[in-house]
Amino acid sequence: MNRILAGLAAVTLLPAGITVAVAAPAMAAPAPAPAPATAEAASPEMLAAMQRDLGLTAVQAKARIAKDDAASRTELRLRKTLGGAFGGAYISKDGSFVVNVTSAARAAEVTAAGATARVVARSEAALDAVKARLDKAAASAPAASVPGWYVDVTTNRVVVLAKGGTAAAHRFIAASRADAGAVTVVATSETPRPLYDVRGGDAYYMGGGRCSVGLSVNGGFVTAGHCGTRGTATQGYNQVSQGTFQGSSFPGNDYAWVSVNSNWTPQPWVNNYSGGNVTVAGSTEAAVGASICRSGSTTGWHCGTISAKNQTVNYSQGSVSGLTRTNVCAEPGDSGGGWLSGQQGQGVTSGGSGNCSSGGTTYYQPVNEILSAYGLTLRTSGGGNPNPPTGCTGYEFTASGSLSSGGSAYQPNGSYYYSSLSGTHRACLDGPTGTDFDLYLQKYSGSTWVTVAQGITEAADETVSYSGTAGYYRYRVHAYSGSGSYSLGYSNP
Numbered sequence: 001m002n003r004i005l006a007g008l009a010a011v012t013l014l015p016a017g018i019t020v021a022v023a024a025p026a027m028a029a030p031a032p033a034p035a036p037a038t039a040e041a042a043s044p045e046m047l048a049a050m051q052r053d054l055g056l057t058a059v060q061a062k063a064r065i066a067k068d069d070a071a072s073r074t075e076l077r078l079r080k081t082l083g084g085a086f087g088g089a090y091i092s093k094d095g096s097f098v099v100n101v102t103s104a105a106r107a108a109e110v111t112a113a114g115a116t117a118r119v120v121a122r123s124e125a126a127l128d129a130v131k132a133r134l135d136k137a138a139a140s141a142p143a144a145s146v147p148g149w150y151v152d153v154t155t156n157r158v159v160v161l162a163k164g165g166t167a168a169a170h171r172f173i174a175a176s177r178a179d180a181g182a183v184t185v186v187a188t189s190e191t192p193r194p195l196y197d198v199r200g201g202d203a204y205y206m207g208g209g210r211c212s213v214g215l216s217v218n219g220g221f222v223t224a225g226h227c228g229t230r231g232t233a234t235q236g237y238n239q240v241s242q243g244t245f246q247g248s249s250f251p252g253n254d255y256a257w258v259s260v261n262s263n264w265t266p267q268p269w270v271n272n273y274s275g276g277n278v279t280v281a282g283s284t285e286a287a288v289g290a291s292i293c294r295s296g297s298t299t300g301w302h303c304g305t306i307s308a309k310n311q312t313v314n315y316s317q318g319s320v321s322g323l324t325r326t327n328v329c330a331e332p333g334d335s336g337g338g339w340l341s342g343q344q345g346q347g348v349t350s351g352g353s354g355n356c357s358s359g360g361t362t363y364y365q366p367v368n369e370i371l372s373a374y375g376l377t378l379r380t381s382g383g384g385n386p387n388p389p390t391g392c393t394g395y396e397f398t399a400s401g402s403l404s405s406g407g408s409a410y411q412p413n414g415s416y417y418y419s420s421l422s423g424t425h426r427a428c429l430d431g432p433t434g435t436d437f438d439l440y441l442q443k444y445s446g447s448t449w450v451t452v453a454q455g456i457t458e459a460a461d462e463t464v465s466y467s468g469t470a471g472y473y474r475y476r477v478h479a480y481s482g483s484g485s486y487s488l489g490y491s492n493p
Helices: 044-054 058-085 104-112 124-136 167-176 367-374
Strands: 086-091 097-101 116-119 148-152 157-162 183-187 196-200 203-206 209-212 215-217 220-223 233-235 241-249 255-260 264-271 277-279 291-296 300-315 318-326 338-341 344-355 359-366 397-403 408-411 417-419 423-430 436-444 449-455 462-468 471-481 484-491
Touching: 044 058, 058 086, 058 097, 058 104, 058 417, 086 124, 097 104, 104 116, 124 148, 124 157, 124 167, 157 167, 167 183, 196 215, 196 220, 215 264, 220 367, 241 367, 255 367, 277 484, 291 344, 300 344, 300 359, 318 344, 344 367, 359 367, 397 408, 397 471, 423 436, 423 471, 436 462, 449 462, 471 484
Parallel strands: 097 116, 157 183, 196 264
Antiparallel strands: 086 097, 148 157, 203 209, 203 233, 215 220, 220 255, 233 241, 241 255, 264 277, 291 300, 291 338, 300 318, 318 359, 338 344, 344 359, 397 484, 408 471, 417 471, 423 462, 423 484, 436 449, 436 471
């Protein structure tokens, strides 16, 4: 953008293998912000979760956030100034911030920074090197008896976890040729397992059939009723056990919902089949004539417009009423897949006619009726971000997020960072393809945030570089046009 000016075939069901806001001008100055105050910036949801899970009061939770933030900034500063003498840092159980150093002569620097110095034998780099040896030999570690390994800065050693005895762990350490004197074997009962995301449009299986995930809800997902009956077991896109149909209605209606097991996490995303996701922000019903897109595991992502609502479709298995008619194409296996108008969830694929070579008509079951029928809550973008682009590499830190058109976010983590040295601040923004995302570097002046560098081209990706003095800095990511997920890489002096 110009930133200056801006100041009819047979109707069929579609399972596979089954018979049955206005954007603000990019040059607009950000609103004045109060002095950095991490504890005050914490969301009510975060404070509530900390009170619940850490046994804190609201006042204690705010104090903990502020103290943790101060420790993080001190660690970053000392990591740079101590260099090879830095041995890691941690907050002890008594609440003190401890910084390990390999030289007693450097302890005074730690004390001067307000932390507790602890002289240790190994630097952080040395511990990382030991772990790298183990990583290289990972193939020789049986997962059932060696669940993992990590650098433990509190003991200044590398820990190898062992389950059901320590023999396999010791064999693994020997095979790695790592310094055994720097490694401790610790017994554990852990059994790590992969955790998978539930995402609209992805395939799922029911015996010999395949359908598509519709939209995520708390505890599972909604899909087409003709894909399975109550009690039908499902497997995910990777054939891993996924869940069970808890309710299903077909014909008359064509909707169902599946509850998933603990291996799967419902996410507010729909697969766009171009390497990314579209976030689901809500379920406001779109009007006749509105643009709409759907995702399915056979034909991917296709768009069109809404032709009519409240259509009764007379399938050979029986009629289904209350469907929405579209000119979007679909094919067998797309059944159950999610529909979106913008970022608003609309429904799940029921059936249609034609195909995605010659075109066709497809019907979907409106999602709000499904949510009401089963008392479900749609998973929306407040519950997490989709996998962000990863085009920025070679930077010291990374952050990611998702924005709707016109929205802004501050990084890192809605806050700021402190640079104790003068030098160059560099950043790279990788935005969603086809959008116009902008990047601003801001410095705190003592009373407000001032933009000191910016990338405001018409592209999705931006870079900035700024030579500045010590102080508080933050990045503002702005979706000037378009929506989606982004990744930010940045380095500071």
